[in-house]
Structures are given as C-alpha cells and as structure tokens.
Amino acid sequence: MKRIVVGIIGCGEFAEFQHFPNCLSNPQVELGAICDLSQERLEYISGKFNLSGVFQTTDYNEIFTRPDINLVIVATNHSVHLELVEQAAKHGKHILIEKPMAMTKQESRRILRLVKDSGIKLCVDYNRPMSPSMQELKRELDRQRTSPVVSPWRTTRGDNFPKLYEENATNLVITINDEIESYRTVHLDPQRGGGQIIGESCHFLDLACWLIGSRPVRIYATGSTRLNHGILLDFADGSIANILFSVCGTFDYPKERYELTAGGNLFLNEFFVETEIYGRGEPSICTYPLQYDEVEQDIGSGFAGYMEKRALAQKQAENGKMPLLMPDKGHRQLLSAFVEAILEDKPSPVDEFRGARATYLSRLAIKSIRTGLPLPVQQEELELFIN
Ligand SMILES: NC(=O)c1ccc[n+]([C@@H]2O[C@H](COP(=O)([O-])OP(=O)(O)OC[C@H]3O[C@@H](n4cnc5c(N)ncnc54)[C@H](O)[C@@H]3O)[C@@H](O)[C@H]2O)c1
Structure with a gap:
C-alpha cells in the first residue's frame, strides 16, 4: 500500500x-x-x-x-x-x-x-460536507431535485396554478447554539482569531454553497462581527441560506442544526447524528455513530440516543471529568x-479556490454588518483567475 x-x-x-x-x-x-x-x-x-x-x-x-x-x-x-x-x-x-x-x-x-x-x-x-450524515443528506437532496418523490397525501394544486421558478429553490437554515464560556480570547483577537464570522461561520458559508450548489449572489449580515450574527445568503437559483450564530446558548443541547426544504421535502440534520427526511410518505430517519463515545453504554442511537448519553455524561461530570462525546463531522x-x-x-x-470563497464571503458578511447594507457577491471574486 x-x-x-x-x-x-x-x-x-x-x-x-x-x-x-x-x-x-x-x-x-x-x-x-x-x-x-x-x-x-x-x-x-x-x-x-x-x-x-x-x-x-x-x-x-x-x-x-x-x-x-x-x-x-x-x-x-x-x-x-x-x-x-x-x-x-x-x-x-x-x-x-x-x-x-x-x-x-x-x-x-x-x-x-x-x-x-x-x-x-x-x-x-x-x-462538514465529508461527514457521513451530510454526504447522505446531499445524495438525497440531489435525488429529490432530479426525481422528486412526494407524499401520496400531498395537496394537488389547481389546474390554473403553473409551476413557478421559486419552486426550484433549496432553502437552508443553519442554527448554531454556541457556548461563549468555551471560547478562548484568541478567538476574538482581530489578528490571530478574527472573530466568529471569519473563524467559524466560514464553515457554514462553505457548507451552504456546497449543499445548495448554485452561485451566491448577495449577502446581508446583521449583529456583531465577532460574536452573535445572522447571515442571509441569496443564490442565483433563488435559494436562500440563513445562518443564525448565537454565542448565548448552552452545550446542554447540540451545537449545530441544519434544516433544508427542497422539492416538497424537508431534510433535517441534527448535529451529524441523525438525518430525517419528511415529505416522501412515512418519514425516513437515518442515524450515524459518534466519532468519540466515552459513555460506552449501549443506549439508543441518533438524536435521542445522543441526548441520553449527554445526560449520562453530565452526571458523570459531577464526579470528575466529563466523558467525551463527539459526532462524526467528517475530519x-x-x-x-x-x-x-x-x-x-x-x-x-x-481546494484553495473553495478556501478563498469562504474567506471572501466571511469578509463580505463583516462588511455588511459594518455598513448595514446588503452587498452583491461578485462573480469574478468567486472565480478568481490566476494566470
Ligand atoms: N475544522 C474544524 O472544525 C476546527 C475546529 C476547531 C479548531 N479548528 C482550527 O484549528 C486551529 C487550531 O485551533 P486550536 O483550538 O487547536 O488552537 P490552540 O491554540 O489550542 O492550538 C494552536 C497551537 O498552535 C501552536 N502554534 C501557533 N503558532 C505556531 C507556529 N508558528 N509554529 C508552531 N506551532 C504554533 C500553538 O502553540 C498551539 O499549541 C485553528 O485554526 C482553528 O480554526 C478547526
């Protein structure tokens, strides 16, 4: 080998x-x-x-x-x-x-x-896109875009209601529940950390572009450039990604939640341990093992199992060190x-172009907060030409 x-x-x-x-x-x-x-x-x-x-x-x-x-x-x-x-x-x-x-x-x-x-x-x-749960979500999303499957009980529209372009959108909500006590001051240092848009939401901007697969065209951000912020990213195909990053939360609940709607389906990824798909008849629920599981008790899997393990880990933490529980995020x-x-x-x-795209979008989000304005995403900045 x-x-x-x-x-x-x-x-x-x-x-x-x-x-x-x-x-x-x-x-x-x-x-x-x-x-x-x-x-x-x-x-x-x-x-x-x-x-x-x-x-x-x-x-x-x-x-x-x-x-x-x-x-x-x-x-x-x-x-x-x-x-x-x-x-x-x-x-x-x-x-x-x-x-x-x-x-x-x-x-x-x-x-x-x-x-x-x-x-x-x-x-x-x-x-994140390499995690088993996101890989499967993306496969199912692409399948839904090419050959949609919807519930047999879904309402049928009237004959005079044509298909509209907005219906091709993939709309994404990313909710980040972060706990500020877990931060170190380096995260906020403008030179070494750059704040949570540059250092963390870069992940979610990259993931949004990968999941939606269309060209981002406009960004609007609000809040603080270093801590809490909201980012709206519009795509050329009419899709919208909405990232809400809060540092005022608690790790008693998982940090990341991804919810997508596309083609008459709802896809929900709960912290990389469970992906649920609604809108195809009976809901489909897939669960994924943790990367680290020091609780070592055979409880249920998926989101409910993770929450149960989390409660056990917290109990054990009262008597010393908290056992490590980490979902598989694709590293x-x-x-x-x-x-x-x-x-x-x-x-x-x-590759480096994808790295440059995330930095560019993060910087634009910061500029949007500073100016209070929605900003266009320049195509030539996404397709940088290096001769
Ligand atoms: N991909 C992810 O999901 C993810 C998650 C967490 C952190 N990170 C990234 O990992 C990086 C490190 O984060 P961390 O939390 O481990 O920080 P850290 O401060 O714990 O570790 C950084 C280490 O780098 C060392 N270091 C700094 N400059 C150096 C140099 N010039 N030569 C040799 N060593 C040097 C420091 O001494 C320190 O031990 C950051 O860029 C962070 O964004 C990525």
Whole structure:
C-alpha cells in the first residue's frame, strides 16, 4: 500500500482530538514529524500518543526542510497560515490547512498564486460536507431535485396554478447554539482569531454553497462581527441560506442544526447524528455513530440516543471529568480523501479556490454588518483567475 509521510505543525486542542488520532489510525499515513512553539505541548502530545520515536521541534522550518515529509498539516492559529503556505510552496510539500485558509482576500490571492506556481496540492479543513450524515443528506437532496418523490397525501394544486421558478429553490437554515464560556480570547483577537464570522461561520458559508450548489449572489449580515450574527445568503437559483450564530446558548443541547426544504421535502440534520427526511410518505430517519463515545453504554442511537448519553455524561461530570462525546463531522474522511488525492494525483477535495470563497464571503458578511447594507457577491471574486 502506498503511504505518505506527514508533519503536523500546531499541536493544540484541535490537533489533539482530530489530526493526531486521524493520522495514526490511517493506514496510508505515517507520522514523520511534529512541531509546536510550546515544548510543554510537544511533550504532552508525544506522551499521549506514544510518539517518542517521531522527530519533534519548536521550529517549523525543520519540518519543511525534512526530505521525508510529503504532507504538512497545519493546526496553528490562523495568523500564520500564509507564511506556512509560503514554506510549503518553497519546499514542494502538500498542505492540509485548518479553516479559515486565509484571514483576508489579499492573503487568499497570495495563496492561490503560491499553490499554482509551486504545483503543490492544498486542502482546507472544511470537513462538514465529508461527514457521513451530510454526504447522505446531499445524495438525497440531489435525488429529490432530479426525481422528486412526494407524499401520496400531498395537496394537488389547481389546474390554473403553473409551476413557478421559486419552486426550484433549496432553502437552508443553519442554527448554531454556541457556548461563549468555551471560547478562548484568541478567538476574538482581530489578528490571530478574527472573530466568529471569519473563524467559524466560514464553515457554514462553505457548507451552504456546497449543499445548495448554485452561485451566491448577495449577502446581508446583521449583529456583531465577532460574536452573535445572522447571515442571509441569496443564490442565483433563488435559494436562500440563513445562518443564525448565537454565542448565548448552552452545550446542554447540540451545537449545530441544519434544516433544508427542497422539492416538497424537508431534510433535517441534527448535529451529524441523525438525518430525517419528511415529505416522501412515512418519514425516513437515518442515524450515524459518534466519532468519540466515552459513555460506552449501549443506549439508543441518533438524536435521542445522543441526548441520553449527554445526560449520562453530565452526571458523570459531577464526579470528575466529563466523558467525551463527539459526532462524526467528517475530519477523518477529509484526511483520507486528501491523502488519496495526493497519492493518485487527483484534485484536492477542498481546494484553495473553495478556501478563498469562504474567506471572501466571511469578509463580505463583516462588511455588511459594518455598513448595514446588503452587498452583491461578485462573480469574478468567486472565480478568481490566476494566470
Ligand atoms: N475544522 C474544524 O472544525 C476546527 C475546529 C476547531 C479548531 N479548528 C482550527 O484549528 C486551529 C487550531 O485551533 P486550536 O483550538 O487547536 O488552537 P490552540 O491554540 O489550542 O492550538 C494552536 C497551537 O498552535 C501552536 N502554534 C501557533 N503558532 C505556531 C507556529 N508558528 N509554529 C508552531 N506551532 C504554533 C500553538 O502553540 C498551539 O499549541 C485553528 O485554526 C482553528 O480554526 C478547526
């Protein structure tokens, strides 16, 4: 079996729960080197994952100059992304970079240029579309668009009521119930974190474009540029995505909920553990296993099962550490798809243009809040031309 050798730069919380376990469990990946500015963090990660034989450094240059490394995974703060892509391009290393790929349009353009000139592959960790629950939802949504199935009891319209263009829309509501106490101040730092539109809603803007599959044409955002906000995104086919991001919520309820209506159906994705489809006769309900399940009790699956486990985990937390429960948001699948793209010289599953689109839309949303105006999404900014 072909394998690639990976270096991980940035051994923080996210890398601890995703990149390290995902690399170590992937048969096509060999972990060749790890880097963090903090020696303490390196020692902690090395101990936790038993990496004493793996090269470790606090200087990222030593990762890029190692001839054995094919792919560098970057999970630092966003502010160093550009300089790390510059190094990857200079040394011919492929790069999997955390979201957001860039903080500004200028940084995105520089990254596109670097990737094009060097011929490396870049993948942005916009993982949600790769989760098993979203993959299935998208398959069913596409099926409904091409061969609609509706409930036998659905009302039949009168003969004088023609089909209207608005009926081809896919309308999406994304509700984010976040808990501000879980944040660190870096999230709000304008240089290193950029606030929750740049740092978090970039995920949902990317997902909305992927699910709806039409060109975004206009954006209107309201609220705060760093915390609570609402974003409305209009698409060329008349679809609308509505993202409501609140930091005033509680993790006693799951953080993410996705609701779509299209072609006479309603699709509901509950925190990647359950997808429900209504409007085709009896409701169809599919459930998905968690990525991490430390409750280890065989209770029901899906949303109800998750909520029951959550209640048990909270009880156990009263006597010490809360067991980890994490839905499958597609990080492992994205890593596997990118590794395959490198080994088989195929396009990146989430390339630099998609990274640039999410940053552009996030920046436009911020501008809309600052000006109080709806703003057009420029087609040439979505289809950037790098000669
Ligand atoms: N895709 C997702 O769903 C998702 C979820 C959470 C976080 N993230 C992203 O992961 C990234 C890291 O987030 P986190 O919560 O782990 O942050 P963190 O602060 O816990 O970890 C960042 C680590 O990077 C290290 N670092 C910073 N600059 C460095 C440099 N120049 N060289 C080497 N190491 C350096 C820091 O010392 C720290 O240990 C962020 O970009 C965040 O947006 C993605």
